[in-house]
Amino acid sequence: MATNVIIMGANGRMGAMLAGMAMRDDELSLVGVCERPGHAQGLEMLKCEVADNLEELLPKCPGAVIVDFTAPEASVKMARIAAEHGNPCVVGTTGLTAEQQADLAQSAQKTPVFWAPNMSVGVNVLLKVLPQLVKQLGEAYDIEISEIHHKMKKDAPSGTAIKLGQCLAEARGWDYDNVKQHCRDGIIGARPKEEIGVQTLRGGDVVGDHTMFFFGPGERIEVTHRAHSRETFAAGALRAAKWLSERKPGKLYAMADIF
Structure with missing residues (x-):
């Protein structure tokens, strides 16, 4: 059974690559994408749910794994919202402070959360x-x-x-x-x-x-x-999404857990 995924920042360089790779992967189903208000142009071509508000999107995609490579503050906020709705999430954002990492760990007590500064x-x-x-x-x-x-x-x-x-x-x-x-x-x-x-x-x-x-x-x-390519990071994140879909909350997961 395919793992449902939501891609954050789907019009960005990394987000667009993630969305394209998810659509080509038989083990994944792209069910939603999310962008900032005013930045969602063209995403309707992906033929999935498109939103500029994650809280409005998640009830339409229950249980879907969110993949986020956006920015520290945005990723932490996303994880909080995901925890409220019970959606697992994979975070590949770098530059998180110790406090922001602790915030992710707190969200991980409510829903499965995976974070790695490098997904390769x-x-x-x-x-x-x-x-x-x-x-x-x-x-x-x-x-x-x-x-x-x-x-x-x-x-x-x-x-x-x-x-x-x-x-x-x-x-x-x-x-x-x-x-x-x-x-x-x-x-x-x-x-x-x-x-x-x-x-x-x-x-x-x-x-x-x-x-x-x-x-x-x-x-x-x-x-x-x-x-050589951002594709190596995207492939690692999507691999993590498949793996995370079967995990339970309680810890902040990392690449070492997959290995």
Whole structure:
């Protein structure tokens, strides 16, 4: 039986891709799309429910899984509304504050909620294997991260870079917030032993590049993930939607739960 889905921001770059891929997937049924007031032009061609108000749309699509890649405040609000109506939701929005993540977790107590700052399978496999690399190399290796995204990306560092940094810090037994260094400028002195630097680059139409550097005595290891298309993120989100449709509320689900 196909999983019913609703796409938020269906006229945006990511939303349009999600809607198109959902329509081509035999295991999914696109039952609704939602856009901001005044931005829903042309969506009637999708032959599903079209709305600029999620609260009015959800009673027409009971149980449908909402997929949202919009903006932090909008995604958190969406999850609250979804919780009130009992609709599961998948959130791929990045740049959420700790408070907003806590808000999502609260909504997850009422309805299944899935959130991942990066939906690609490759990145999430890296999150599983990088701790082993860190532990095998030992503390003689300094850890740094660089991330590159298109010039329209609003948050920095990327949610993926932060997630990778948290993963690497945890493998060292560190608290990421205590060791992160998101900016270096001026005469800053020697690099502290317990530090993870994150360099942010923005330009052009880069979908997303992330490189982890391990600087050791006499050698350097680089592990890089490059996203060639946003389709990899959309595919991961739709995979999550299928999986989430059979879950129960009670926790904020992530990619690790699928694996």
